Amino acid sequence: MSGQVLSAWNENVHAACGRFETRYDHCQSLFIGEISTTRVGSTPVAHIRSNANVIAKAGGTTACDSAENCFLVLQRQGEMTIETGDRFLDLRAGDLALLDSAQAVKMMPKGLFSHVSIHLPRELFKGLDRPRYGKLSTAGVCGQLLGTLVRQVAAGELAHWSCPQDGDGLQGALVSLLESVLEYRVSDHSPGLQLHEVQSIILQRLDSPRLTPASLAEELGISSRQLYRLFEARGDSVCRYILRERLLKAAQDLRDPACANRSITDIGTYWGFADSAHFSKTFKKQMGITPSAYRSESR
Template identity: 75%
Template sequence: MSGQTLSAWNERVHAACGRFDTRYDHCHSLFIGEMQQTLVGTTAVAHIRSNASVIAKAARSSERTSSPRCFLVLQQQGSMTIELGDKVLELRAGDLALLDFSGAVKMTPKGLFGHVSIPLPWELLKGLERNRFGKLPTAGACGQLLGTLVRQLAAGELAQWTCPQDGDGVLRALVALLTSVLEYQTSADAPSCQLHEVQAVIQQRLGSPRLSPASLAQELGISSRQLHRLFEASGDSVCRYILRERLLKAAQDLCDPVCAHRSITEIGSDWGFADSAHFSKTFKKQTGLTPSSYRSHGR
């Protein structure tokens, strides 16, 4: 792509998100900037993918009434650091966050990233204190429903069902769920997680190499000790559960004719094993066979 494409990208971002400017510190021919916008009823969903070095916006009072200020964001791929005033967030794959872009913003991706951004009406959230913005926990029924709904929007699963009568129904559903989820962060009676709820979240994150007890506890809004106790009560551990489920999914793919064209390295990577040698060693330790031998036996 050319420098002109970078300019075109900036124009699209300006129209969708406000006066954000993108910087790319390498050869402009290597720049990746993709944005696709869809509507579910009247709810706008922006799919953004880029390898930008920095995406930033200065605080401009003149745009506060003309540009969206609040965004519900699902980080789908990669990671980034977001500076919102004096607050710094680390968004990783699978993280859900509510962001206030009314002030100065600086996003620093760590390589190629992809996320989905849904603008929310400021008037529905204008009474919200700034310290309530940030990463969202998914504990409790509303947290699970919010995460599921956003992931469905991100995957385009609801597009086939969209009809004119939907109107702003999806948007109102998001805001209603979000209102309850934000109470989790401050309530002394925030819902505690059950083991099956944690396991359901793990199943959704198995493909991310960044899945860990620490990131899981943060997403669920519980302490790491609470998380470990949930598994210890059943005679298991969170790390063993994650490893076991990853190996199980990988084993299923190794024997699946649909995946016959895929390499062992690709299958391991799909289930969170960033290093192929580690995948092979761990797989053999657990099954007694290397991935290639297991695949041959399965056939």
């Protein structure tokens, strides 16, 4: 295998999704790149699996792009960070996102990933503000319906029901649901959101350096004010909760014999602390002992 494999992959991606270019920094024989396209009615669906380091597209549309699309993405497996404009989105398995083809998009997978991209005409989202693109909340009824429908498309569960009369039906259903789901991102009233649900998402995101109250509120589709109020109602704060859980995870690693070869700096950085000094100071303030002393006592 050689660079021809990557070249063929890029050509297939161009045909399916537009002018995305792929970078792979390791031995070419280890590169994995699989892409297939289907249609549900008239709606194109791309199934993508790869271990690429970077998959990126410059902003704007070109003559090489056969259509101007928005991409409704379901992350099926693996993780990636997506840079779009001046924003960073962390996608994990199960996450949904709406991406605009006219913006620069840079996908940075963390190892092998697979996702499904449903292509929707960009003209259907005419006038949609750029900040509204990004990760989608599924907190409300329409969010749940959207997630269920996209997962059915991704799994191929609807294929045997397909008929010529379907036409733009799927496209229309997705766009109608998205009209409500996109409102979650700006509304101050995310339907049915409970504190335990927020805490569960925080625990899934603890190792992300970009986990902040602002990014969490954006992901949940609520305002920062509402997020703070959820915790304040229980006499807590979102910042204190994130800090406590990160320290507990770090302490667990410091005690774990399997992490004995990892440095204290590495453990602190992994759990979201900017540097070793910040980690040590915060750990001692909360635990009453330095990380190194804590590790020694555990041994």
